[in-house]
Amino acid sequence: MEKxxxxxLLYDFYGELLTxxxxxxxxxxxxxxxxxxxxxxxxxxxxxxxxxxxxxxxKILTEYEEKLHxxxxxxxxxxxxxxINGILAEIKGTQERSEILAKCDSIQLLAKDMIEEL
Amino acid sequence: MEKxxxxxLLYDFYGELLTxxxxxxxxxxxxxxxxxxxxxxxxxxxxxxxxxxxxxxxKILTEYEEKLHxxxxxxxxxxxxxxINGILAEIKGTQERSEILAKCDSIQLLAKDMIEEL
Numbered sequence: 352m353e354k355x356x357x358x359x360l361l362y363d364f365y366g367e368l369l370t371x372x373x374x375x376x377x378x379x380x381x382x383x384x385x386x387x388x389x390x391x392x393x394x395x396x397x398x399x400x401x402x403x404x405x406x407x408x409x410k411i412l413t414e415y416e417e418k419l420h421x422x423x424x425x426x427x428x429x430x431x432x433x434x435i436n437g438i439l440a441e442i443k444g445t446q447e448r449s450e451i452l453a454k455c456d457s458i459q460l461l462a463k464d465m466i467e468e469l
Numbered sequence: 470m471e472k473x474x475x476x477x478l479l480y481d482f483y484g485e486l487l488t489x490x491x492x493x494x495x496x497x498x499x500x501x502x503x504x505x506x507x508x509x510x511x512x513x514x515x516x517x518x519x520x521x522x523x524x525x526x527x528k529i530l531t532e533y534e535e536k537l538h539x540x541x542x543x544x545x546x547x548x549x550x551x552x553i554n555g556i557l558a559e560i561k562g563t564q565e566r567s568e569i570l571a572k573c574d575s576i577q578l579l580a581k582d583m584i585e586e587l
Contacts, residue, residue: 367536418485421539428546432580435553439573439580451569455557458576462550462557465583469543 355381360422361412368415369408376401377408427468431461473499478540479530486533487526494519495526545586549579 358381366374376394379385380401391398416422435458442454476499484492494512497503498519509516534540553576560572 364537364539368533415486419482421482429584432583435580436577439577442573443570446566448564448566448569451566452561455560459554459557462553465550466547469547 357422358409358412360425361409361416364422364425365412365415369411373404373408373411376404380405424468428465431465431468435461475540476527476530478544479527479534482540482543483530483533487529491522491526491529494522498523542586546583549583549586553579 362377362381366377369377376390379390379393380387385393387398387401390401394401438454438458438461442451445451445454480495480499484495487495494508497508497511498505503511505516505519508519512519556572556576556579560569563569563572
């Protein structure tokens, strides 16, 4: 499951760097959940050709991430945003003003960390 | 000035996709503020060669951004994080609990928007 999410993210970030042909095949496999045989038939290429294209796409996308680490950065930012939302939910249940302000300080650190991540 | 910032950001995001040779020349120009002649001498290439390399680097970096829009997305996230910090500063000067909670709602929207931006 995690691998599927990761492939989706890699494609979201770097998919535009694939050729149109690669993208069509990749999308048929990853998002339309078609089998190798089905894709082969649709694109009038061999099953092995589909397999090789998918493998090549994964390699290209992974290499971009190894160089740029943008999915990694994005996931860090997303995690911080989630934490901020968690703290905001806590604030709503907090009466004491000093406690609220302390929680705001935690949010500030998370927001600062997001900017520095970039 | 804005152009310099933009070039720096493009390089931060996509610089790793240039060759080592391109990176060295680009950094000498953009970050060490060396002239074309100085770089030409340092790298034992012609002044025209330096000029062409820099132009080529800018083109490559710009093309990546045109395809991926990641600098644009991350600038939007950074702007939201700055706004969150602004609201947090306001909260510190706010006494009324209901007002504080309203400001927290604004932060929540900004955090959600950040996640959706990606």
